[in-house]
Amino acid sequence: MSAGEFALIDWIRRRAGAGAGAVIEGIGDDCAVIRNRRGTDWLVTTDMLMDGRHFRLDRDGPTAVGYKSLAVSLSDIAAMGGRPLAAFAAVALPKLHAESIGRGLIEGMLPLAEAYRVTLAGGDTNAWDGPLVVSVTVMGSARPHGPILRSGAQAGDAIVVTGPLGGSLAGRHLHPCPRVEEALAILALVPVHAMIDISDGLSSDLGHILDASGVGATIDADAVPIHEDARSESRRDGRPALDHALNDGEDFELCLAVSPADATRLTAGPVAGRTLHVLGRIEAEPGLRLREGDRVTLLPARGFDHFRGA
Ligand code: ADP
Ligand code: MG
Numbered sequence: 190m191s192a193g194e195f196a197l198i199d200w201i202r203r204r205a206g207a208g209a210g211a212v213i214e215g216i217g218d219d220c221a222v223i224r225n226r227r228g229t230d231w232l233v234t235t236d237m238l239m240d241g242r243h244f245r246l247d248r249d250g251p252t253a254v255g256y257k258s259l260a261v262s263l264s265d266i267a268a269m270g271g272r273p274l275a276a277f278a279a280v281a282l283p284k285l286h287a288e289s290i291g292r293g294l295i296e297g298m299l300p301l302a303e304a305y306r307v308t309l310a311g312g313d314t315n316a317w318d319g320p321l322v323v324s325v326t327v328m329g330s331a332r333p334h335g336p337i338l339r340s341g342a343q344a345g346d347a348i349v350v351t352g353p354l355g356g357s358l359a360g361r362h363l364h365p366c367p368r369v370e371e372a373l374a375i376l377a378l379v380p381v382h383a384m385i386d387i388s389d390g391l392s393s394d395l396g397h398i399l400d401a402s403g404v405g406a407t408i409d410a411d412a413v414p415i416h417e418d419a420r421s422e423s424r425r426d427g428r429p430a431l432d433h434a435l436n437d438g439e440d441f442e443l444c445l446a447v448s449p450a451d452a453t454r455l456t457a458g459p460v461a462g463r464t465l466h467v468l469g470r471i472e473a474e475p476g477l478r479l480r481e482g483d484r485v486t487l488l489p490a491r492g493f494d495h496f497r498g499a
Pocket of ligand 1: 198201215216217218219220221235236265388389
């Protein structure tokens, strides 16, 4: 990434280092990985959601916001092949209605926490004259099959996603289903070389795997699973549904690299109740390409960058 949010994160990573001592993976993956002397790997991830950017409190209500702010962090634990254990919620509440918004947030988080057997174990509560900001930190464990990093993709690998993509802004973005059980089921079946969750859009997030692994890839346009929401958004705004699927983001499906033989195993039948899709191949030549018929073009990362906006 040459500019914007990812350039700043790169700079921070160079300044702070990408891990030392017990921190075997610092800045740069979906979670940090902390290894204790007994060989247990702990995962930690934190995400901040802001009114007007990731949700609209007046339209969505605090319960949906609470749900989403926990779900996005659970998704980062899933992306490492981990099991989430504990959550911490830090909130900056608008002074007006602070109490009811605060309760609403927690009412949105707790059923999700219970469903994923995660304990809300702490946080911080503040009120101010600004808009609602919620930051959730989740801790998890990575053993026995994880952690799966972004950096292990190999030329020849198949690229697999856990579900159809695009059009999440039609509403799905508020209630993502973190693919924790799906990741664990996949890992019990085959070795996974690299994995990420699709938060910014397939073109951006697959791009992170390619950058971290020092490889490239070609996506097959015909093989991209397109969500029904992408088709309805396309009818609304005239942008091709494929464009929505490649770039919208907030799908919170997983994107992974596995050997072609293992991809065949994963797509032979449902895994944890879901149909997986092979949509392309990792290649030695850097860059992300799109094949449409016999035309191959460079695919720019056009997913979400917080400095640029959409
Ligand atoms: P994700 O979309 O999976 O949440 P991000 O793109 O937000 O990942 O972040 C990429 C990496 O950069 C992560 O390892 C994250 O912890 C790290 N990161 C982002 N912002 C900062 C920051 N301000 N200081 C330190 N690390 C950061
Ligand atoms: Mg992520």
